[in-house]
């Protein structure tokens with residue numbers, strides 16, 4: 154029955170920008186302060202206070218737009234969005250209406266299996282955040298009896314970007330992939346920390362269904378209150394099921410706003426939407442329009458870092474990394490830059506990724522120092538990989554050298570020479586170790602001779618130990634067999 158239908162999903166998300174100060178005043182933009190300590194006449198909207206726009210927030214927003222290939226109009230402006238809510242001191246929000254800073258754009262993303270997808274954006278615009286209400290006594294937001302609501306205006310006026318997508322997404326998995334792409338893009342650009350648990354990314358999903366192959370959209374519902382990417386996926390999934398069940402039983406989907414209940418795993422009616430809100434937008438009279446020259450735009454474009462999807466394509470097609478490996482490298486801060494430097498220093502990409510994701514990540518955990526901050530430079534790791542590839546050292550010594558260089562810095566090749574760590578491959582030298590080990594382990598020797606192959610692995614380990622880890626395991630095995638069968 155599910156196959157008869159196709160889901161149509163659009164996402165709206167709000168992302169707090171990373172700036173020192175708020176959007177229109179000098180108050181700190183910091184999460185977690187004591188309530189109402191980061192406030193001033195401007196963000197409290199006291200009479201006569203005037204806003205001054207935050208230049209960095211505007212730059213952040215334009216860079217985000219350029220990174221998704223949006224159009225940056227030469228002229229844009231702020232508007233007042235009028236509505237009353239106690240978390241908003243002005244009784245209007247400074248936002249953007251018909252002339253936003255960016256228009257259009259495409260978010261390139263991928264699914265866990267590596268499938269590449271795209272979703273068009275309608276716009277990304279700039280606005281200010283509201284304060285925060287805490288409802289004491291009950292949790293559903295309604296006041297009763299002596300219960301109270303408290304308001305904290307620290308967040309009021311924090312710069313916020315609103316990203317609105319076109320309804321291009323077709324499954325919960327695609328919606329989650331789209332949000333993950335926005336997150337990694339904004340983190341890479343340095344425009345936001347994107348911490349959903351601190352509310353710096355909040356999103357709503359518009360969901361409708363239609364018969365597969367139909368060209369018209371069905372009636373959509375809007376889902377709110379999702380506080381992790383996982384709950385976005387679950388909420389959309391559950392809403393698609395609910396809508397299909399309604400239609401299958403001959404009912405109609407109503408246009409409404411629905412809340413997500415994480416513990417029950419279902420959406421519930423919050424309010425029906427008979428008519429659209431009239432916010433009575435008008436141009437903000439206290440702020441000048443924003444104009445850009447072409448050279449300002451090209452300077453911002455030139456400041457863009459390597460974009461995650463371009464990197465993903467390079468890692469998939471040129472380096473043949475799995476989607477999981479590529480994603481892990483791209484999503485860990487500094488790791489993809491580091492890997493690119495190791496490859497640029499001459500290391501094969503696959504070996505570089507193996508070292509970066511296994512041995513280096515183990516050392517990072519052990520020492521509490523991230524790879525890019527360790528003493529192991531990309532050039533040193535490339536040198537170590539060369540020593541392994543040319544069989545100068547084996548994997549056991551490689552781990553030791555890696556650990557030393559990680560803590561102390563320096564050149565792996567110089568360390569191998571100085572401490573005589575090169576792999577021993579000379580059969581005559583190895584024969585001497587083998588003879589000594591065989592003499593010391595008569596039980597294992599007779600075990601092997603009576604057909605117990607496992608005894609050979611034990612003896613091989615003993616020979617490598619005898620050589621202080623330097624004997625080439627393949628030569629050791631050959632010489633062991635030769636002497637045991639002699």
Ligand SMILES: [Zn+2]
Pocket residue numbers: 175178179180191192193194195196197310
């Ligand atoms: Zn302020």
